[in-house]
Amino acid sequence: MHRKARILLSTIVLALVGAMIAVAPPAVAATTTYQAESAALSGGAIVDTGHTGYTGSGFVGGYTDANKGNTATTFTVSAAAAGPRAFSLRYANGTGATMSLSIYVNGTRIRQTVLPSPGDWNTWATKAETLTLRAGSNTVAYRFDTTDLGNVNLDNIAVTGASDPTDPPTDPPVGLPYQMETGFLSGGAIVATAVGGFSGTGYASGFTTVGARAIRTVNVASAGNAVTTLRYSNTTGGAKTLSTYVNGLKTGQITLPAGSGWLTATQTLPLRAGLNLIGYQYDAGDTGGVALDGLSVAGDLTLNTRGATVPYTEYEAENGSTNATVIGPDRTYLTLASEASGRRAVRLDSTGEYVQITLAKPANSIVVRYSIPDNAAGTGITAPLALYAGGTKLQDLSLSSAYSWVYGEYPYGNDPAGGKPHHFFDEVRAQFPAQPAGTVLKLQKDASSTAASYVIDLVDTEQVAPALTAPAGHLSITGYGAVADDAGDDTAAINSAVAAARAQGRGVWIPAGTFVINARVNLAGVSVRGAGQWHTTVRGTSGKGGFFATGSGVQIADLTISGDVRYRDDANFDAGIEGNFGSGSLVHNVWMEHVKVGMWIDSGTDGLYVAGVRIRDTFADGVNIHANVRNTRFDQSAVRNTGDDGLAMFSQGSPVTNCAFTFNTVSLPLLANTVGVYGGNGNRVEDNLLSDTVTGSSGIAISTRFSPVPFSGTTSVQRNTLTRTGGFEPNWGAQLGALWIYADTADITAPVLVKDLTIVDSTYQAILLSYQKTITNLTLDHIAVSGAGGYAIEANAAGSATANHVTVTGAASGGLNNLTGYAFVRGQGNSGW
Secondary structure, three states: OOOOOOEOOOOOOHHHHHHHHOOOOOOOOOEEEEEHHHOEEEOOOEEEOOOOOOOOOOEEEOOOHHHOOOOEEEEEEEEOOOEEEEEEEEEEOOOOOOEEEEEEEOOEEEEEEEEOOOOOOOOEEEEEEEEEEOOEEEEEEEEOOOOOOOOOEEEEEEEEOOOOOOOOOOOOOOOOOEEHHHOEEEOOOEEEOOOOOOOOOOEEEOOOOOOOEEEEEEEEOOOEEEEEEEEEEOOOOOOEEEEEEEOOEEEEEEEEOOOOOOEEEEEEEEEOOEEEEEEEEOOOOOOOOOEEEEEEEOOEOOOOOOOOOOOOEEEEHHHOEEOOEEEOOOOOOOOOHHHOHHHOEEEEOOOOOEEEEEOOOOEEEEEEEEEOOOOOOOOOOEEEEEEEEOOEEEEEEEEEOOOOOEEOOOOOEOOHHHOOOEOOOEEEEEEEEEEOOOOEEEEEOOOOOOOOOEEEEEEEEEOOOOOOOOOOOEEEHHHHOOOOOOOOEOHHHHHHHHHHHHHHOOEEEEOOEEEEOOOEEEEEOOEEEEOOOOOEEEEOEOOEOEEEEEOOOOEEEEEEEEOOOOOOOOOOOOOOEEEEOOEOOEEEEEEEEOOOOOEEEOOOOEOOEEEOOEEEOOOOOOEEEEOOOEOOEEEOOEEEOOOOOOEEEEOOOOOOEOOEEEOOEEEOOOOOOOEEEEOEEOOEEEOOEEEOOOOOOOOEEEEOOOOOOOEEOOEEEEOOEEEOOOEEEOOOOEEEOOEEEEOOOOOEOOOEEEEEEEEEEEOOOOEEEEEEEEEEEEEEEEEEEEEEOOEEEEEEEEEEEEEEEEEEEEEOOEEEEEOOOOEEEEOOOOEOO
16 A cells, blocks of 8 residues: 555535525523532542642542542533533643543433543643533533543533534433333334334334344343333234343243323343343234333443443553553554553563552452463463452462464464564453452562563453353253363263253253363254353363354353464364354353454344453454344444454455444454454444554454445444554555545445544544545544544545544644545534644
8 A cells, every 4th residue: 555645625615604694693602610629529539739720729639540430520500491502621631641531411421521631730621512401400420430541630611501503412312211222123123213202213113023122231230120111102902012031031021001102011120230131022922013112220320322331340550559660652563562451551570569459349350461471482381470459368360371472474373483473462360259349459470470571451350240040941061961170071062962952942051160162062043051251161172162053043141262272273263153143143241262253243144132242362353244144233342352353344245234333342453453344235333432453453444355245325333432543554554544444345435424433542544545446425424533643534535525523633744634636525513624
């Protein structure tokens, strides 16, 4: 790929000017300032005066890592009438990096706001937002959620009576806590709007044939029976029924009496603490014929508005307390820091060095992302690292470099003679006696810690629930000869249990323990469940082992698939989960690590839903939705340290159609993109948090690379955040953007909508259009670029795009580099380019 030159772009303004002449200027609305120190403070927020330049009597601090997940400043704001208002937050950020907080309006999380560093702690900046208020009293909170970076001080907010009329709010209408139309619909269930009075953007309809289903993810504070209220419409004249499912298990039937307008029906359902899947399905024996609007759940918690809602709290090592060396920030390929989250980590290389964090929430488990040296043969070493709680040693964690450190050129091998070492990091997990919030957890290089160095990137902690018990109607693999926690091969026993379950119309139960397999387990219409991700492990050997699905109605839930893949071998190694899932399948609450690919979802799949999955440390893609796959969604999941694309849709030979990546957190793909969409028809990438790409990479790639079926329908890229994405492609000598629209083997002429995109600290360009083919029907709407190592926008293609509210700050090389005279049709609200 050749590098670029600059030309000017033209701006279309005549129609806008004419419209402005005909309309009287709006009245200027009054602005009210609310001091942060007078707001309601919680979760460790404190009034401080330790820096200069604040207004009022002080500012609010306490947004430190020790208070992550808790700190909040809540303002009470009055509005004479409902509608959008312009907000301006005055803040300080002396960290030198872009930080973030979450904004809540009347208790509902609206978005994550990014807060670039204006310099030192005595320099104050402002961040503008448009927020929709109701008439009367409102609460507006700036919270340090677990998905935020925090570490800022707040001075005040200024609220203007009316927002810019050319920049309407993009937040969806407020409805019930869990809208059915935004859930997963398959089997004939669709989004509809024909019946008025629905509460959100639509409702779920189409429950007229057996197999139609709607699944909503919900988040609750604690385990137990919870009262749920379903809002529905039934004008048929008689009561109707649907089957109810919780986390993939049928719990009974809900009766929905007839009546006019929208009605409600209640049920008590058994839920887990955290993320749950509540489903309504038209089964044989049901009568269907209803529409579903939304769902309320007693004890519910707010789901993240971007990224996965996860059960753990994450702590960056460099933000903890340490007597060791912080490495980075550095994005230079083949350096340890370039593969660390946030591009920084802590290196322990002397006895007595430690890094420690303070628990923001109670926990009985830990995941440590780390790197230790490889050995000269490339086969890895094993070394202990001490874990302390409150000064008392809990245990030694057993760390290994066997599943990290690859060498040479793509597809990379395990021989150090190849040079170019990378893929430095792996993860270890362990459980320990429950520790309360406020406990200091310390990782320390003791005298018995035999590795020369330990680089600690991050720590995840959570409160793991007790092991699940076998559900009714499931056959245990131990009844067919499988033995937990020994070295024997359990493949034949598990396959026997699957065959028996298929013949009897039952499911398969894998109890707590580790079970070894040396080949794939073949599933055809069978449900396989375990005792939980932390309790049941299916362990592969020598690159082999995983689940292979064929046919409809497959379910895999509540277990870990731990492979033995140590380098990339596409022809001979297995995926964690692979196959043709037919229709009506479900994968949830599954952890996959050390496999070739986490999930390879193949041709023939129609209506697969995947939620609550963790994929870690693969040597190829995290997920690949491949070829003729339809109506499939990967949702509410976390993907980290993949060897290729974190999430990919690849329309090889036939289109991927109406599929979606939604509400996922994807970070640190070692090669390629956090998300790549290669051709396809009407697919979506929405509401994701995507960060820290390394090489040959972008944050989101919309591309005809690899000769896919060209794009058709509308490709929707909405409400995503890209942080520290983009990377160098050494094979081409090219710099790739955070958002990359790449017409390679075919033009991109079908509509691509990119809306509500936040791009923070991109390595090179924030947006790249390439390469010397045609890209048309591209819409760029409400895109905020904050920091770019190159140009904000670089164009090396023919065609045109419409741009509205594309704002740029901090682009090192400038706002626009237009090589080819690409036509940007400028609408309203653009600035900085």
